[in-house]
Amino acid sequence: MALLGLQAVLSDAENKQASNQSVSQWLDELRDAVDSAENLTEEINYEALRLKVEGQHQNLTEVSDLNLCLSDDFFLNIKEKLEDTIETLKDLQEQIGLLGLKEHFGSIKQEARTLSTSLVDDSDIFGRQTDIEELIDRLLSEDANGKKLTVVSIVGMGGVGKTTLAKVVYNDEKVKDHFDLKAWFCVSEAYDAFRITKGLLQEIDSFDLKVDDNLNQLQVKLKESLKGKKFLIVLDDVWNDNYNEWDDLRNLFVQGDIGSKIIVTTRKESVALMMVNEQISLDNLSIEVSWSLFKRHAFENMDPMGHPELEEVGKQIAAKCKGLPLALKTLAGMLRSKSEVEGWKRILRSEIWELPHNDILPALMLSYNDLPAHLKRCFSYCAIFPKDYAFRKEQVIHLWIANGLILQEDRIIQDSGNQYFLELRSR
Incomplete structure (x- = not known):
């Protein structure tokens, strides 16, 4: 099916959208198509519920009786919308090869992360x-x-x-x-x-x-x-x-x-x-202070002197953050779970550093791109909340579940939602 093929390349597409305008446009079209499919599903569910309620008043208890109540116009309208959506998804699937998107299957890798809190730590204020x-x-x-x-x-x-x-x-x-x-x-x-x-x-x-x-x-x-x-x-x-x-x-x-x-x-x-x-x-932090802040978070559980390759690359990444504490802490928090120097070098060599900022710091875009696809969807959903909104963890998890954003896997869906929340918070 088209959806399976599209889902297989979704993670790669989300990683490339910032540096490839064609991929970004492809993702926008995919989101529109998925929205259309969801709207279609809601329309069918609503009509079924409406007929069920009306059927109870008319003593129509059999499913076949309810089916007879559906108008030809409704069926025709749904059929046309469904065919259009399927055709759009097929077109998008055919573009996968032209865009160079690669399939990614397999289980979600859980990284060991240190959880943070929302409180301000005075010892974390540098410069x-x-x-x-x-x-x-x-x-x-x-x-x-x-x-x-x-x-x-x-x-x-x-x-x-x-x-x-x-x-x-x-x-x-x-x-x-x-x-x-x-x-x-x-x-x-x-x-x-x-x-x-x-x-x-x-x-x-x-x-x-x-x-x-x-x-x-x-x-x-x-x-x-x-x-x-x-x-x-x-x-x-x-x-x-x-x-x-x-x-x-x-x-x-x-x-x-x-x-x-x-x-x-x-x-x-x-x-x-x-x-x-x-x-x-407020001026930007100096190179020396920037490195001190970056080092505190990236090497929280290890001595940077014992990892000279990571230290060398880390100093270059810290310099690219241009003295902005938010950028330094965000990237350092992301990299502290990566012990391989190649992972650090990928961040250093990323094309995102050269893109126009458009009010989004490159470090924040890099951190977002590093999220697995399932966490990107949950993070993006939180944009419905106003800035500085103090939401409750249970509230967010229930909304994620209600909108089909939680992969159940082999655990209770609430536990999966809790794991998603904790990993996002740790970043």
Whole structure:
């Protein structure tokens, strides 16, 4: 069947899509065809369920009775859609040879991986001690003119460590003791005053929010909550540089006590300039610090001096990460389970380093390509969640199962889902 042939080359196609436009287009067409097939299945299931319910009211208990209720138009419509989908899949299968895609069969290799947590480890912060101390000093100091509110912007490119710096300072004991209350909210690209206000109130947890609360009611509650309090608020990943919208939002915070602070993390210099007050610009890590960070994660359970070949290649890979902590940690975390130098060299020689970034770091694309096909599908599915969404493991696993993304193999499907989740988290 066409699907078996397509599935056999899926892993190879996903690995090549970043460097081969034809393969990328082929994958897009395959996804569209699979979506069409799934929609067709849902349409048939819906019609069968509808007829079953109607049949119960009409005392039609036999399957043959239900079949008689299906119209010729429905059968003809389904037949045409099915034939079109099968024809598309056959065409895609015929292109496999022209694209040079190779079949891959066999069991899924389980790599030994060290699990990580979402907590920030202070010992894992490299080359940022000066920035940490500077930011803490700014938060603990009060404006000489008695200004109630100060905004500190942390500016830098994606992956340079803005959010990590903010988290370390946010959780610092001196900072905790200095402020009456704290709140953290990830703003992201889609600016929404209602969502921001509600999110901050939920962080502060001082009011019982009602479903029917409108924006004005929420803003009144937030002002009341902050009134007379010395607060620290972090607005993470801000993209919106519309001054009027920012000014409206800032007016919610003027009720606080003297010394209240807002930390804003952003990639955009225009956002930092709009905030006016104070700014910290994060530079990329030096080559020496980059290697120290990479080495900590890639050689977590071994001495790099005992693996000179891996160390030599590792230093070259670390240099390609251009001082970005996110890139360094991502690739190092991926490579720590690979003990063969050839696997490291494949990463070093990859064409992905030379591709336009398009807001996706090459290191992240390399890490994604290293995932087996079944984990790629599960990871991609998580794109339905908004950024910084705190989902539960059981929730995600159930959604994967419901959407047919878990391979059952020889174990309970829930156990397979748990294994998928743990491996993705470890990366």
